[in-house]
Amino acid sequence: MSEATKLFVEDARAVSIEAAAKILNLKFKRTGVEHPQPCPHCGGTDTFAFNTSKKKWNCRAGGIGGNDAIGMAAHCEGLDVRRRDGLLEACSIVLGRDIPEEGERESEEDRHARKMRLEERRLQNEAAFAERAASQDEFRERERQKARGIYQSLAALCKAPQMHGRFYLRHRCGGYPDATWLRVGADVTYWHGQDERGSPAALYSGPAMVAPFIMPDLVPIGCHITWIDLDRPPKFRPDLVDPTTGELLPAKKMRGSKKGGLIPIAGHPQCSRWVGGEGIENGVAFGVWEGWREDTFYFAAGDLGNLAGPADPSSRFAHPALKKPDAKGVPRPVMIAGPVPKADQDTDDAMWVADHVGELVLLADGDSELVMTAAAMARARARHARRGRLIPIVWPREGYDFSSMAAAAVAGDL
Numbered sequence: 417m418s419e420a421t422k423l424f425v426e427d428a429r430a431v432s433i434e435a436a437a438k439i440l441n442l443k444f445k446r447t448g449v450e451h452p453q454p455c456p457h458c459g460g461t462d463t464f465a466f467n468t469s470k471k472k473w474n475c476r477a478g479g480i481g482g483n484d485a486i487g488m489a490a491h492c493e494g495l496d497v498r499r500r501d502g503l504l505e506a507c508s509i510v511l512g513r514d515i516p517e518e519g520e521r522e523s524e525e526d527r528h529a530r531k532m533r534l535e536e537r538r539l540q541n542e543a544a545f546a547e548r549a550a551s552q553d554e555f556r557e558r559e560r561q562k563a564r565g566i567y568q569s570l571a572a573l574c575k576a577p578q579m580h581g582r583f584y585l586r587h588r589c590g591g592y593p594d595a596t597w598l599r600v601g602a603d604v605t606y607w608h609g610q611d612e613r614g615s616p617a618a619l620y621s622g623p624a625m626v627a628p629f630i631m632p633d634l635v636p637i638g639c640h641i642t643w644i645d646l647d648r649p650p651k652f653r654p655d656l657v658d659p660t661t662g663e664l665l666p667a668k669k670m671r672g673s674k675k676g677g678l679i680p681i682a683g684h685p686q687c688s689r690w691v692g693g694e695g696i697e698n699g700v701a702f703g704v705w706e707g708w709r710e711d712t713f714y715f716a717a718g719d720l721g722n723l724a725g726p727a728d729p730s731s732r733f734a735h736p737a738l739k740k741p742d743a744k745g746v747p748r749p750v751m752i753a754g755p756v757p758k759a760d761q762d763t764d765d766a767m768w769v770a771d772h773v774g775e776l777v778l779l780a781d782g783d784s785e786l787v788m789t790a791a792a793m794a795r796a797r798a799r800h801a802r803r804g805r806l807i808p809i810v811w812p813r814e815g816y817d818f819s820s821m822a823a824a825a826v827a828g829d830l
């Protein structure tokens with residue numbers, strides 16, 4: 417290799433991953449340092465990614481990666497860096513200048529053939545990607561439609577001829593809201609597994625409380641279903657068993673999407689005070705306890721993840737007491753998702769809270785693991801914090817959640 421060629425390669429080695437990504441026309445996410453995308457060479461959905469902070473790139477489809485711009489350019493452009501002409505061509509791409517005269521270039525013919533292969537591959541990738549995206553969108557939209565269909569066909573729980581919903585909430589929570597968000601159905605199907613023809617199988621059908629997941633435009637994107645069996649105190653939920661595995665199934669289900677949405681219980685999102693936690697029952701119990709305040713919107717997030725959003729990995733910490741055995745049987749502390757929200761979150765990584773909300777009362781779940789719940793509640797507070805907004809976190813009596821406190825009060829035990 418001549419001096420000029422060596423210098424040329426050295427210059428190319430100095431090019432950063434970020435600079436090369438721009439030259440290669442790779443996609444940058446608006447925020448963050450990790451930039452996933454389809455591999456320009458192998459296709460796929462998020463098979464390829466480069467990281468501008470770690471200065472690394474990786475292709476899961478090709479099983480290859482590294483920390484240099486030359487390798488990344490070579491993979492994206494289908495060049496073999498083990499061959500001298502491939503290496504020099506990759507250097508030429510990241511530097512944006514021609515290979516020095518005495519260097520070995522790929523022949524015009526080879527270059528043409530390579531460009532053709534790449535163009536063909538790019539078109540295939542694009543078509544495959546568009547098809548996948550369309551079918552995913554279609555599937556999600558169909559699920560949302562079904563969820564809307566289930567919800568919109570039902571009567572409001574507070575005044576339906578069906579008394580199951582009112583009975584359930586009175587026994588679980590001490591009362592029910594005089595609002596039309598929560599609905600009730602006499603005969604809601606519980607789909608589970610598949611029948612012999614591969615179609616969804618109906619495992620059970622019966623009375624259920626159905627709540628929507630809504631977005632800021634108040635349009636439902638999904639629904640939350642709780643099946644009710646009045647003959648089974650104290651939880652009043654049917655005993656659902658998987659016929660093949662004998663496994664006990666949850667009597668609650670979500671259909672459509674929930675991510676970023678919330679379940680309205682009483683009042684209107686226009687209220688400046690919002691009160692809610694994970695589950696519907698706790699929100700209802702708290703609303704009953706404080707007399708359904710006029711200035712308040714009562715809600716549920718559906719689950720802790722949707723309430724608090726994802727944690728920053730660096731805030732993970734070891735549980736002070738809980739341990740579980742690792743692969744070698746050695747007890748290790750259980751790791752807990754920390755109180756700091758992950759940076760660069762998407763808006764739908766957790767439920768929405770309207771900008772005008774001045775007081776957001778978060779209801780903690782007292783019968784879940786304490787340290788994990790406390791970290792998640794702190795994370796929820798940090799995520800939803802705004803200048804001038806109060807976010808008190810309310811805890812139930814030890815060993816209870818708000819609905820079990822209400823049930824105990826109804827029964828005269830508290």
Ligand SMILES: [Zn+2]
Pocket residue numbers: 455456457458459464475476477478491
């Ligand atoms: Zn690849």
